Amino acid sequence: MSSSRRNQLKSLLLQIGEAMLEEEAQEAEKEKMRFIEENCPLLSIPGCMQELQELCRKLHKEIDLVDDERYDMELKVTKSNKEINDLKLMVQDLKGKFKKPALKKVRMSADTMLAALLGSKHKVSMDLRANLKQVKKEVKEEEKQTGDWRKNIEDKAGMDGRKKMFETEA
Numbered sequence: 001m002s003s004s005r006r007n008q009l010k011s012l013l014l015q016i017g018e019a020m021l022e023e024e025a026q027e028a029e030k031e032k033m034r035f036i037e038e039n040c041p042l043l044s045i046p047g048c049m050q051e052l053q054e055l056c057r058k059l060h061k062e063i064d065l066v067d068d069e070r071y072d073m074e075l076k077v078t079k080s081n082k083e084i085n086d087l088k089l090m091v092q093d094l095k096g097k098f099k100k101p102a103l104k105k106v107r108m109s110a111d112t113m114l115a116a117l118l119g120s121k122h123k124v125s126m127d128l129r130a131n132l133k134q135v136k137k138e139v140k141e142e143e144k145q146t147g148d149w150r151k152n153i154e155d156k157a158g159m160d161g162r163k164k165m166f167e168t169e170a
Helices: 003-039 049-095 110-121 141-145 149-156 158-169
Strands: none
């Protein structure tokens, strides 16, 4: 297909689409006018005060009815939107392609954690280290046996000391 033929067909499609949009707009306007004529009768303003008050009461009653219908419709819409979102979440869960967001690391002490969980009820601060057992370090016997290190070095100095060192090890 040549480019000139393609451009000609494209322009024809655009013209047909434009005509269809104009027809739809005119039809929507006609529908709107028909609806207004059916539901909104012409307003005749009476001359005396009592008739004006009656007209106002009648208009207020109609406004209340319309508001009630609008409120009911809003509730239905919000309820259906919530159901749609729940169903979407269920579908996502069933597909198994739901990505869990990465959680942030939060550093919290025990006191702040309890305060966050319990709120104003938490007044006592917990010292977790106070509940731990006290462990005494065992003193090694080897450390007690070693005496003055200078004395050992003087004993081992020279050939006699080396001889003593080999004799004690063997």
